Amino acid sequence: MSLHDLYQKYHDRVQFLSIYIREAHPVDGWWLGKGITGKMLKLARSKVATDVYDPKTIEERRQVAGNCETALQYGIHTYVDEMDDAVNKAYAAWPTRLYLVGVDGRVVYHGGLGPFGFKPAALGKAITDYLSQTENSDTLIETPTIHS
Amino acid sequence: MTNTIQHRKAATAWQKRYDAHAPKVGDMAPDFELHDVNGQNPVRLSDFRGQKPVALVFGSFT
Numbered sequence: 001m002s003l004h005d006l007y008q009k010y011h012d013r014v015q016f017l018s019i020y021i022r023e024a025h026p027v028d029g030w031w032l033g034k035g036i037t038g039k040m041l042k043l044a045r046s047k048v049a050t051d052v053y054d055p056k057t058i059e060e061r062r063q064v065a066g067n068c069e070t071a072l073q074y075g076i077h078t079y080v081d082e083m084d085d086a087v088n089k090a091y092a093a094w095p096t097r098l099y100l101v102g103v104d105g106r107v108v109y110h111g112g113l114g115p116f117g118f119k120p121a122a123l124g125k126a127i128t129d130y131l132s133q134t135e136n137s138d139t140l141i142e143t144p145t146i147h148s
Numbered sequence: 149m150t151n152t153i154q155h156r157k158a159a160t161a162w163q164k165r166y167d168a169h170a171p172k173v174g175d176m177a178p179d180f181e182l183h184d185v186n187g188q189n190p191v192r193l194s195d196f197r198g199q200k201p202v203a204l205v206f207g208s209f210t
Contacts, residue, residue: 025210030155066185068209079182090178092170093206101177
């Protein structure tokens, strides 16, 4: 199950926020775009960019985030972390990570550290379980008590 | 190859450092306010409290 699938299935019941954080593999960092590695990456994940430099200003970061939003087409609205990486650090999110936050503001699910812990199917299961539990709770609350 | 090893070590160290303080299941999610790709339309995580669960998808283009 992809993020796009999750969004399509749950966007009316779950608020999805895509948060663009600092680049994982920019040309001027841990670049994976050259040689055979780059070719394999492009074959395996055609929408991932291999020619992006690490943005140095918030304007550059917004520009890359916009390009990313357009290219990946998850359908999820993208928000941009500030240059101090405050949100990224608070969630230990780099290079990629998934969370589900409940209606009460508490963490319901946190994916493992990226990239290997990035598992949309696990997020999907967490969403299903959470909605099932909360809907059952709502049902219990809303069901009139029958007095004999 | 040496470069890759150095980058991997640095990435692992970064993750270890910040994951120690990242929220776990049952913890309050740290609140934040961020803007969209045009620097507009601020969104605050706490705005959804009492309204909807929120899926946070962190990532970049590379």
